[in-house]
Amino acid sequence: MGVDLIQQTEVTDLVVEDGGIVGVETQQYGVIKADKVGCVVAGNSGVLAGMAGFRLPLESHPLQALVSETIAPILDTVVMSNAVHGYVSQSDKGDLVIGAGIDGYNGYGQRGSYPTIEHTLQAIVELFPIFSRVRMNRQWGGIVDTCPDACPILSKTPVENLYFNCGWGTGGFKATPGSGNVFAHSLAKGEMHPLAAPFSIDRFHTGALVDEHGAAGVAH
Ligand SMILES: Cc1cc2nc3c(=O)[nH]c(=O)nc-3n(C[C@H](O)[C@H](O)[C@H](O)COP(=O)(O)OP(=O)(O)OC[C@H]3O[C@@H](n4cnc5c(N)ncnc54)[C@H](O)[C@@H]3O)c2cc1C
Missing domain, CATH: 3.30.9.10 (D-Amino Acid Oxidase, subunit A, domain 2)
Incomplete structure (x- = not known):
C-alpha cells in the first residue's frame, strides 16, 4: 500500500517553512519530506513540539x-x-x-x-x-x-499540517486502537474526526477542558 515503516530511527528535527511542516530530519536518513506529519511520541511530545517552535501543556x-x-x-x-x-x-x-x-x-x-x-x-x-x-x-x-485535565491531546497545532496525538499519561494502552483510527482519519481528511475534536489543544485557550481526573483508576 506504499507504506514504509522505518524502525530504530530518531527524528532529530521537524522542518518548518512559512509556518507549515515540510518534513522531518532523521539521524540515519537525513531529511524525509512530507506534506503532513503526525507525532505520537508520548513522553517525548514536549521535545518534538519544541523542535517545531511551540509548547504543549504537558x-x-x-x-x-x-x-x-x-x-x-x-x-x-x-x-x-x-x-x-x-x-x-x-x-x-x-x-x-x-x-x-x-x-x-x-x-x-x-x-x-x-x-x-x-x-x-x-x-x-x-x-x-x-x-x-x-x-x-x-x-x-x-x-x-500527563495533561492538566487528565485527557489526551489529538489536535492540529500552530504549525500547518503538523498534528499531535499525545497526553495519554498513564492510560494509553487501552485507547490505542481507537486513538490510532481517529488520528489516521484526521490526517487523511485534514479535519479532526468528530470523536477527536473535543481533545483539541484549543481547549486550553477556550477553557472547555474535558476533566477526567475522576475516571483515572489511580489518583494522578
Ligand atoms: C510502567 C507503565 C505502566 C503503564 N500501564 C498502563 C496500563 O495499565 N494501562 C494503560 O492503558 N496504559 C498504561 N501505561 C501507559 C501507556 O504505556 C502509554 O499511554 C502508551 O504506551 C502511549 O502510547 P503511544 O503510542 O502514544 O506512545 P509510546 O508507546 O510511548 O510510543 C512512542 C514511541 O515514540 C518513540 N519516539 C520518541 N521520541 C522519538 C523521536 N524523536 N524520533 C522517533 N521516535 C521517537 C519512542 O521511542 C516510542 O517508541 C503505562 C505506562 C508505563 C510507563
Whole structure:
C-alpha cells in the first residue's frame, strides 16, 4: 500500500517553512519530506513540539512497574486501590505485576526513584500482608505525558499540517486502537474526526477542558 515503516530511527528535527511542516530530519536518513506529519511520541511530545517552535501543556513524568518472583496461583483478578494507591495482578506465569502512581518530579530518566517503589510496596502489603515476603525480580520506568485535565491531546497545532496525538499519561494502552483510527482519519481528511475534536489543544485557550481526573483508576 506504499507504506514504509522505518524502525530504530530518531527524528532529530521537524522542518518548518512559512509556518507549515515540510518534513522531518532523521539521524540515519537525513531529511524525509512530507506534506503532513503526525507525532505520537508520548513522553517525548514536549521535545518534538519544541523542535517545531511551540509548547504543549504537558508534563513528562516517570511511571514505574514491578514484577515479582513467581508464586503459586493466589490472585485471579486485578486489585486496584485508590485509598492506599497501588494495583496488583498475577500473571499466568505466577509473577505479581505491581504498580502505582507517577513519580512526582518531571524527568526523562527511564527508571524512577526508590521512594516511589517503597510507597508502592507499602500499599500492596497494606492490601495483602501475605505478600510481604515476596521478592521483586525487576522494576522499570517509562515516561508518561500527563495533561492538566487528565485527557489526551489529538489536535492540529500552530504549525500547518503538523498534528499531535499525545497526553495519554498513564492510560494509553487501552485507547490505542481507537486513538490510532481517529488520528489516521484526521490526517487523511485534514479535519479532526468528530470523536477527536473535543481533545483539541484549543481547549486550553477556550477553557472547555474535558476533566477526567475522576475516571483515572489511580489518583494522578
Ligand atoms: C510502567 C507503565 C505502566 C503503564 N500501564 C498502563 C496500563 O495499565 N494501562 C494503560 O492503558 N496504559 C498504561 N501505561 C501507559 C501507556 O504505556 C502509554 O499511554 C502508551 O504506551 C502511549 O502510547 P503511544 O503510542 O502514544 O506512545 P509510546 O508507546 O510511548 O510510543 C512512542 C514511541 O515514540 C518513540 N519516539 C520518541 N521520541 C522519538 C523521536 N524523536 N524520533 C522517533 N521516535 C521517537 C519512542 O521511542 C516510542 O517508541 C503505562 C505506562 C508505563 C510507563
